[in-house]
Amino acid sequence: MWKPTQALMDTITHYSQFPATGVSLRQMVQFGRNPSAGTLFKASQFLMKCHLFRELPIGICSRLRKLLAFQNPFFPEKYNGSPIPLETGLANPDIEPGAYRSSPWLTATNGTGNGRKAQRRYYATVDDGVRWPPEIVDYNKRFTKILQNIKHRHDPVVTTMAMGINEYKRKRQRMQIDNSIQSFLDRFYMSRIGIRMLIGQHVALNSAPEQEDYVGIICTKTNVRELAQEAIENARFVCEDYYGLFDAPKVQLVCKPDLHFMYVPGHLSHMLFETLKNSLRAVVETHGSDSEEFPPVKLIVAEGKEDITIKISDEGGGIPRSAIPLVWTYMYTTVESTPPIDPDFNKSDFKAPMAGFGYGLPISRLYARYFGGDLKLISMEGYGTDVYLHLNRLSSSSEPLQ
Numbered sequence: 001m002w003k004p005t006q007a008l009m010d011t012i013t014h015y016s017q018f019p020a021t022g023v024s025l026r027q028m029v030q031f032g033r034n035p036s037a038g039t040l041f042k043a044s045q046f047l048m049k050c051h052l053f054r055e056l057p058i059g060i061c062s063r064l065r066k067l068l069a070f071q072n073p074f075f076p077e078k079y080n081g082s083p084i085p086l087e088t089g090l091a092n093p094d095i096e097p098g099a100y101r102s103s104p105w106l107t108a109t110n111g112t113g114n115g116r117k118a119q120r121r122y123y124a125t126v127d128d129g130v131r132w133p134p135e136i137v138d139y140n141k142r143f144t145k146i147l148q149n150i151k152h153r154h155d156p157v158v159t160t161m162a163m164g165i166n167e168y169k170r171k172r173q174r175m176q177i178d179n180s181i182q183s184f185l186d187r188f189y190m191s192r193i194g195i196r197m198l199i200g201q202h203v204a205l206n207s208a209p210e211q212e213d214y215v216g217i218i219c220t221k222t223n224v225r226e227l228a229q230e231a232i233e234n235a236r237f238v239c240e241d242y243y244g245l246f247d248a249p250k251v252q253l254v255c256k257p258d259l260h261f262m263y264v265p266g267h268l269s270h271m272l273f274e275t276l277k278n279s280l281r282a283v284v285e286t287h288g289s290d291s292e293e294f295p296p297v298k299l300i301v302a303e304g305k306e307d308i309t310i311k312i313s314d315e316g317g318g319i320p321r322s323a324i325p326l327v328w329t330y331m332y333t334t335v336e337s338t339p340p341i342d343p344d345f346n347k348s349d350f351k352a353p354m355a356g357f358g359y360g361l362p363i364s365r366l367y368a369r370y371f372g373g374d375l376k377l378i379s380m381e382g383y384g385t386d387v388y389l390h391l392n393r394l395s396s397s398s399e400p401l402q
């Protein structure tokens with residue numbers, strides 16, 4: 001059985017003691033744009049200013065430590081809910097090399113070893129991720145390649161973790177998660193979004209050909225209407241496939257054709273796709289998949305000085321008021337059986353599930369909050385639901401790292 005070396009454990013202990021620092025969307029665009037003698041210089045400048053050298057190891061190591069045992073909310077009785085002091089780090093049997101199998105996280109997911117799979121990815125990343133090449137300019141190509149590999153390796157983490165949580169739910173016969181697990185997962189995924197943003201930005205600035213209106217993965221003129229249209233098509237396609245429908249409920253789009261702002265298109269697509277799938281599912285299940293006609297879902301985009309707000313309204317029967325707080329938790333779904341997904345899936349044959357992990361809303365809200373926005377939901381039980389997606393167009397708020 002593979003074991004982390006003492007050197008690896010020391011590295012993790014070292015980096016996970018530092019607090020992470022935030023960076024705003026506007027700062028990232030400005031760094032990427034600074035006049036420079038070519039892409040390499042631009043990249044190294046971005047790196048220096050964004051502290052990627054410092055931030056990436058800190059982010060990765062902090063999360064690995066949390067996964068291992070520290071501040072682990074899954075088994076509070078073992079730790080009385082109190083964090084283990086850092087000085088005792090390596091003395092803690094749960095993090096000691098060789099003894100890591102007894103980590104409470106692993107016990108929680110004992111069986112298929114999802115917890116261990118997630119951990120192994122982080123170990124591997126610490127191993128090649130924190131020893132940055134000393135000379136950025138010379139090694140930049142290799143460095144970018146390493147980053148690309150890291151990002152790719154971590155693609156399945158959300159799915160693996162979701163499966164681990166499901167197992168915890170089943171084994172402990174819990175229908176809900178408590179606040180400490182919820183906030184643990186919120187912090188975990190928020191920090192993951194942040195790190196992937198930084199890596200994505202570096203890789204795009206260094207390896208992708210320069211695209212007009214793009215600085216890395218940030219698009220300075222993100223066209224809301226075009227992205228919304230694409231998300232509608234994708235969500236309707238998944239819905240038709242899932243329910244065997246000839247024609248999914250229609251989505252009416254009200255949006256100025258030239259409405260654009262600075263944002264990460266990938267994040268916006270994710271939020272629109274998830275909320276639209278929820279609305280389509282609610283409409284189909286309320287009116288019956290054999291229904292001749294469905295009431296349309298409405299997607300309305302408003303442009304304010306401070307926010308761009310997107311409202312998605314459906315007549316899908318709404319949500320009982322008592323269930324509203326639950327929809328934001330990571331285990332809540334009204335789908336009876338979770339769709340089977342291999343956590344080591346190959347991205348190219350990955351089919352987005354219609355619903356079933358209970359991750360759509362909480363993760364979308366993290367994306368919205370990451371750049372100072374928010375996601376809200378108002379339901380009229382017996383009629384339908386309105387989801388409000390607020391996106392901060394000033395883009396000046398720092399990413400909310402813990």
Ligand code: ADP
Binds near residue numbers: 318335355356360
């Ligand atoms: P999933 O879709 O995988 O169940 P989500 O986080 O996207 O997970 O949503 C959680 C739950 O919230 C859904 O299972 C559903 O019961 C409820 N929900 C979300 N959006 C709507 C909606 N527009 N209308 C009715 N119920 C909804």
Ligand code: MG
Binds near residue numbers: 277278354361
């Ligand atoms: Mg969903």
